[in-house]
Amino acid sequence: MPFNDILAILPLIALVAWTLLLILVDLFIPKERKWLTAFLAALGLLLCMGLTIAQIGGPAVAFNGMVVFDGFAVFLSVLFLGSGLVAIALAHDYLRRMDIDRSEYYFLLLFSISGMLLMAIAADLILVFMALELLSIPLYVMAGFARPRLDSEEAALKYFLLGAFSGGFVVYGVALVFGATGTTSLASVVAAVDGGTANLAVLLIGAALILVGFGFKVAVVPFHMWTPDVYQGSPSSVTAFMSVGAKAAGFAALLRVFVTAFPALAQDIAPVLWALSVLTMILGNVVAIAQANIKRMLAYSSIAQAGYILMALVTYGNGDVSDDAIASALFFLLAYTFTSFGAWAVVIALEKEEGKGLELKDYAGLARKYPALAAAMTVFMLSFIGVPPTLGFVGKFYLFRTVIEGGYIGLALIGVLTSLVSAFYYLRVVVIMYMWDGDPEVRKETWLNITTLAAAVATVLLTIFSTPLIRWASQAIMRTF
């Protein structure tokens, strides 16, 4: 193993080593000083982020093409590490309040992020599968973190069963791809297809199975059934992380695998993606209207958002826009990250023990008592709808442009119409906060406040200064073979 190979995965190695050390160190941290564990975990993430950024321009391909460290990988790695930092900021006080303050949360979180980092750089289907498992298994445990609360245990079991099931789909898909092309390396798959040695029918089935497997992970209709229950049952800080990190990782895999390995299948896959995207946008947004629980509402909202991101993937086979397809999906993910974390931070601020404080009506009167919090939540809701001046708007603008440029005007039309439907339930939160009378109790805590404020300010201000972000996303192109 040459030195260059090690260098390429240095951030990953560093994070895993740091986590293992942290498990040991934690044994010697007294119980009343457990904040130290959270702090060290955050430090590890920051360190890893530093290493990732330092590595830009370093060796691009390692381990004989199993690992690729390109702009795409950097973008997503930074996104995952940032998500991890927010997940720690959200959890720190929340776990103590809910009486589930165990250090394992931080270890599991870091392991899950390691899996995501691996996903970002994986260029071999076996590695993609490994990354999927590495990021998922800690999440299954984290979903059940609030045991012995029944709904948390239920969430863990449900997530695990369906997750394992979808993992099976992926692995079977990988096997079929291997059968069709004789390789699992993304580069060699393309070579086999171009060389005419691949069995295209089997390859297509393999690709479809991989799509199904990751469809579960990113919660695309009809593979979304687990989402509302799991989002509702898991501790909110875990849900927040799941809704951003796990979704982004799933899309990272979909984009990487389909754009680099299956460009030849675009003709056949695009209609399927089209249908999945439309179904997801419609069902996610329509069912969200009927929810009375904010966690369930946000769960359906996250399903709908997955439908929008999938729109970008529909166009991946069109050579004119395939770069924009990746960039707009990444930019939308970034906008979604800010918005979603902000919204979950508000949910956490209002949540009480025993799952109280999570009904929409518990938000009544928020604007009168806590105007800043209500204003922040309004910003997040508007960003979810895509009303300017918010990042969500810029994200949708870029996404819809790509879709139209790719020739799918009908899809864009469905996209904007479902956005209109979504306005109805997002606005209801605003109506309740501003126009109903109530007396909500809110947890005031420094890190929670910082997260909410930073997310709200970023969501608005980064709209005006979005040029660097869009540039960054559009430079995050994949290395093609």
Add this chain to the structure above:
Amino acid sequence: MNFLFQPLTLVTFFPLLGVLVLLFLKPEQKNAARWTALITSLITFGISLAVLAQFDQNNPNLQLVIDLPWIQVAGFNISYYLGVDGMSILLVLLTTFLTPISIISTWTAVEDRVRDFMLFFLLLEVGMVGVFLAQDLFLFYIFWEFTLVPMYFLIGVWGGPRRMYAAVKFFLYTMAGSILMLLAILWLGIYGGSFSVPDLIAKGGIPADIQTWLFLAFAAAFAIKVPMWPLHSWLPDAHVEAPTAGSVILAGVLLKMGTYGFLRFNLPLFPQASYQFAPWIAVLAVIGILYGAMVSYAQKDVKKLVAYSSVSHLGFVMLGLFALNAQGVQGGILQMVNHGLSTGALFLIVGMIYERRHTRDMDAFGGLWKVMPVYAVLTLIVALSSMGLPGLNGFVGEFTILLGAWEAGAVGNALNTYWFAALAAVGVILAAVYILLMFQKMFLGPVDKEENRILKDLHWREIVTLVPLLVFIFWIGLYPKPFFDLMAPAVDKMLAAIQVAALAIQ
């Protein structure tokens, strides 16, 4: 800093300074909040006068232009592009003029969460002025869509009993149109490689069948905003539930964003489609004129009456714009201003009586002339202006529009038949009927209700809100030339260009 100290940047974003100050006030500091908002909006009005002073009325082009690159990556070519010309200057002035008046009108009417009210009001002003100045479609869309948010709060938090319903309906209706426009904007951006409106107009050459679709997509957004019959059903709800100041701005400025949109985007960008659709738009406009007038006649609630009269008046504006000749378009622009002044004043007047009696049912009044003479006289003037009495502003606008529509009715011209002008003229008569009936019910006859005997006449602060409006009502009515002079070169230039473009495509 070449971005900040430009007159157009200042006039657009100056209210944000007031917003910033408001954020540091405590919710209890109600008067401080009112004064902050008032002073901010007055300074903004001052800046807009400075813009007017620098405006060269003989120049038909965009003036005081700021065009800076904004988002120029990934194939986007988006600029921070503001400019003003004869078609927009009056509307900018109308906005900055009506805002302080509306703020004064809330002095005693709004007591709950005053700071937040003022905050949303100033944000709304930013959005409205931005809509009239933006020359880049992306920037325009941001301002356009953003105006929804503060207005939604103004209706939903400070409105009447059915405010939540009205606010959500307002938001969803308007957004439904805007998102279709968004798709058209994206298409244009891809087609033209730029979102700059002047660039897109200069490039031109959009194939006729695509023009049709783009025209319809833009028209969806603007027709809902105007609102044109049959897309008007959000308007009575929003108006009736909105607080007085909200209604003034809604009728005075927000509806003009729709007609202005037709003028600024539909006509020059899609000239051929504009010619093709002119008779259809005129049909809807005339239906709106007659329908709005008849429904107004049937109302018992004064505020609803005024709201429906807007549908009728805006029908005139649309008819004028789509006459596609100088008289029609100029009359249309002037009528936008007139409607802002007269209907704004009418909503203020309704608000004043509502504050005293907490009802707007016309049958609850009668003989108010004897109890509140000052109020009655001012109401009479405004009512006459709204129904188009010669010597007052409404007449000038409506008459010019009718002339334009008549001229356009010649065979081969845009409208191709005289019926539109003739039927619209009937609308003028109907307007006289419902307005005078309203006046008669409320102000004439004996004072037959006990509660009405003790009503106080207008406070000086209330007179202050009405007098500036009356000044312009008389000014435009007696000597409209300066107003026409401001817009004429820009209108002529646009009409000449779209005629050439439309012919070239045919």
